Amino acid sequence: MTRTILFLLLPLFLFSKDIVEVYRLHGMNGLEKMLDLELSSPAYWQKALQNHDIRYGFFxxxxxxxxxxxxxxxxxxxxxxxxxxxxxxxxxxxxxxxxxxxxxxxxxxxxxxxxxxxxxxxxxxxxxxxxxxxxxxxxxxxxxxxxxxxxxxxxxxxxxxxxxxxxxxxxxxxxxxxxxxxxxxxxxxxxxxxxETPLQEVSEETMRHLLAFIYHWRYTWKYNLFNEYLENYSPRLVFQSVHDFNYFSKYKERVFEKNRNRKKTLRFSDLKVVPYPNSLGKKLWYVSFHEYYKSGGYIFSGTKKILVEEKRPNHFKIIVE
Missing domain, CATH: 2.40.440.10 (L,D-transpeptidase catalytic domain-like)
Structure with a gap:
């Protein structure tokens, strides 16, 4: 399945020398990593959103x-x-x-x-x-x-x-x-x-940076980049109803260490990203998707919902997972 998807995506890169060289040196795994990194780029989403009406979110x-x-x-x-x-x-x-x-x-x-x-x-x-x-x-x-x-x-x-x-x-x-x-x-x-008041329409600039952030979070998770992964979260994170970032950090450190030498499969589908109106005076985003995760003998497949805060324009942190 992964090979089929990668093959279909290759024309997007017009068989550039870079992508051929990555494949020559690192094979399909290297190519997959390169494409995953591309998904975390605002430049990619600028092109991808051209055929999407994102006034009220991305679906x-x-x-x-x-x-x-x-x-x-x-x-x-x-x-x-x-x-x-x-x-x-x-x-x-x-x-x-x-x-x-x-x-x-x-x-x-x-x-x-x-x-x-x-x-x-x-x-x-x-x-x-x-x-x-x-x-x-x-x-x-x-x-x-x-x-x-x-x-x-x-x-x-x-x-x-x-x-x-x-x-x-x-x-x-x-x-x-x-x-x-x-x-x-x-x-x-x-x-x-x-x-309370009419929903403010979403700008293309904001949406492409937000989608890039979501896929950067996925990239750091999939490729076990622990310190970069933690940077995606607010210090005020609520994780599994626990208001304690240190608890979350230590828990994830154990999980990352356990999976350090294991190949992870991590796919997001049915992604929905919409503004989250609130009375807290915060600029929040509701993000939901179907997650397929596999590492070692552990498999999870189900819907995940997170809340992302935009503290300043185009800078995001996850505040609820």
Whole structure:
């Protein structure tokens, strides 16, 4: 499989003397390392992003993106498949209290990035014909001490759709709009981004540097460059719910030492990178991907989600893993 991918990528380099020389001297492993390094270059991503509409993020695979803007009381559905297409825009009703949701019963609609984890029908009439269940509080919410549950995107009581002007924290739309949304939305590829103000569009410069950072992190991980690997993380890192960078550093040092002489396989696919709205005053990025990792007899295959902070323009650190 790796050989096939490398063969398909070779035309990108036009069989330059450099790539042929790397292959002559170091074989396919050397060639693979060279290509992995290329992925960590902003120059590579400048070319790769030419056919991507990255105004609201980067998506490897088709995605249904729901943008909820609380200040405008508006929900927009975009389909993304390289290009961004607006499918629907509708007024909404949100929690009766202003601000980000912090605790159970505060009547606020949360701010952040959420997955839709279920579709419910046969509900009480006050919820309309159906409801989409979000994963609030997600892992990041819980790290920040937020609690509560049951944040849904739902409908309204039949015959009273014009009477309600607030919820207890959910997002509500009129029933016909909800049914139309239901026909267009694929739950397994949907992402809900809730922000207080309209989401700022992402610049090409920022996205290419962020993607280069993600693949530099991968490169240092795959090739056992321990000190460079640690530099990708914030000293305030939260790792497996532990707020202790020294614990993380020592744990990873043991793992790297154990795998020092082992060849690693590390692949990222289904990469999603979107701004993460928050009430902390930070510029954050939500990054999720399917990870395939193999080293020795250990294999991991599953979804990974991290949070990246941009402390200053085009300089990033992982703050949650």
């Amino acid at each position: 490897d695979t088709p995605t249904d993106l729901l943008l909820c803007t609380k200040s405008k009381r508006e929900l927009a559905l975009y389909t993304i498949n390289g290009h961004l297409q607006l499918k629907q825009k509708t007024p909404i009703i949100i929690g009766q209290a202003a601000g980000d949701k912090i605790r159970e019963g505060d009547m606020r609609t949360p701010i952040g990035v959420y997955h839709i984890v279920a579709r419910k029908t046969n509900l009480e009439k006050k919820y309309g014909p159906l409801a989409f269940v979000t994963d609030y509080p997600n892992r990041f919410d819980r790290i920040w001490g937020k609690n509560g549950h049951g944040i849904w995107l739902h409908g309204l009581p039949p015959g009273k759709e014009g009477e309600k002007n607030a919820t207890k924290g959910c997002i509500a739309v009129d029933n016909q709009t909800l049914l139309h949304l239901d026909r267009q939305l694929s739950l397994d590829r949907a992402l809900l981004v809730i922000s």
